[in-house]
Amino acid sequence: MNKTITSAIGGALLAIAAQSAFAQSSVTLYGIVDTSIRYLTNANAKNDSEVAMGVGPITGSRWGLKGNEDLGGGLSAVFRLENGFNLWNGQLASSGTLFNRMAYVGLSSNKYGTVTFGRQNTPLFDQLGNVYDPLTVGNYDQDGWLPGALGYGLRQNNSVKYSGQFGGLNVEAMYGFGGVAGSTGANNMYGLTASYTYGGLSLDAGYQQNSDANNRKFNVVNVSAVYAFSTVKAYAGWLHAQDNTGMVDLFMAAANSPAAGWTTPVTNTNRIDDGFYLGTTWQVTPPLLLTAAAYYDHSRNALNADQTTLSRGTRYSGVLLAEYSLSKRTEVYGTVDFIRGTGAATADFPGRNNQTGVAVGLRNIF
Numbered sequence: 001m002n003k004t005i006t007s008a009i010g011g012a013l014l015a016i017a018a019q020s021a022f023a024q025s026s027v028t029l030y031g032i033v034d035t036s037i038r039y040l041t042n043a044n045a046k047n048d049s050e051v052a053m054g055v056g057p058i059t060g061s062r063w064g065l066k067g068n069e070d071l072g073g074g075l076s077a078v079f080r081l082e083n084g085f086n087l088w089n090g091q092l093a094s095s096g097t098l099f100n101r102m103a104y105v106g107l108s109s110n111k112y113g114t115v116t117f118g119r120q121n122t123p124l125f126d127q128l129g130n131v132y133d134p135l136t137v138g139n140y141d142q143d144g145w146l147p148g149a150l151g152y153g154l155r156q157n158n159s160v161k162y163s164g165q166f167g168g169l170n171v172e173a174m175y176g177f178g179g180v181a182g183s184t185g186a187n188n189m190y191g192l193t194a195s196y197t198y199g200g201l202s203l204d205a206g207y208q209q210n211s212d213a214n215n216r217k218f219n220v221v222n223v224s225a226v227y228a229f230s231t232v233k234a235y236a237g238w239l240h241a242q243d244n245t246g247m248v249d250l251f252m253a254a255a256n257s258p259a260a261g262w263t264t265p266v267t268n269t270n271r272i273d274d275g276f277y278l279g280t281t282w283q284v285t286p287p288l289l290l291t292a293a294a295y296y297d298h299s300r301n302a303l304n305a306d307q308t309t310l311s312r313g314t315r316y317s318g319v320l321l322a323e324y325s326l327s328k329r330t331e332v333y334g335t336v337d338f339i340r341g342t343g344a345a346t347a348d349f350p351g352r353n354n355q356t357g358v359a360v361g362l363r364n365i366f
Contacts, residue, residue: 113164
């Protein structure tokens with residue numbers, strides 16, 4: 001570990017020690033440690049199977065610090081620093097970036113909402129990850145779909161974000177500064193979501209636009225719903241995206257696929273995706289949670305394996321997941337998933353145009 005990272009961790013831990021000096025302040029250390037052992041078919045160009053240790057299907061491993069200082073009158077200063085890491089090899093999830101998941105500071109009002117500044121989840125990611133996607137934007141390529149293809153659209157550097165809760169209405173808005181001299185539009189982003197909860201029904205709608213350094217655009221519209229009744233939740237959603245940055249073609253690729261080797265995006269192709277999903281969760285008993293989810297994506301103007309021609313493609317996947325809690329903090333789980341692609345989407349597969357995965361794993365939350 002280099003001196004920069006060591007110093008950053010040391011400074012963060014000093015913040016914990018300093019909390020005793022402020023009677024109305026708090027700092028919390030938290031995290032998740034999660035890994036799975038997974039069998040995967042058609043894992044390379046020879047269609048060999050693979051057994052490997054890697055990420056979990058729902059949560060990536062992380063540790064973080066979050067703090068709150070009461071400033072009086074319902075106003076508080078808040079901050080959060082969160083690092084993602086690979087449990088199976090101890091490496092940073094993003095090479096050279098310590099707090100790759102979140103790093104922000106802000107002010108929170110009991111009445112008017114919260115404003116924060118730094119690297120943060122986008123409003124779209126907040127809503128899908130916390131409420132409207134049964135797999136919380138899953139980590140396996142085979143559970144991946146349009147949100148996974150957003151890539152840089154899930155978190156944003158140099159951003160200011162507002163979140164407010166007004167009865168059953170939640171509003172989130174974000175603007176990311178591009179930092180490109182001579183252009184306020186290049187490399188920037190903006191996004192907005194509005195969600196409403198009434199009884200067991202929650203509805204969400206949002207829009208997000210990202211620009212690359214040359215001011216080419218990626219935008220996505222989303223509509224989502226979840227209904228909770230008794231011990232069951234039902235999920236449904238639709239996302240419509242248009243991309244001229246070339247990043248969606250890169251981020252849809254599974255490991256070892258032809259598209260995974262592409263390093264330079266092909267821009268201005270006007271790729272259009274329509275993604276749909278359905279899912280349900282069932283709390284069978286207090287310790288046992290079952291999840292079933294299905295995802296479908298139809299693309300137009302998507303790159304073929306030759307990275308030159310464009311055509312239509314489809315991807316669809318199904319996932320079954322069982323989670324069993326051994327305690328309030330520890331659970332074991334097992335999952336089975338299947339994905340298949342046609343047309344241009346075959347470039348996202350290492351060999352045959354389908355893969356099946358079976359995995360078991362262990363998660364601890366602290």
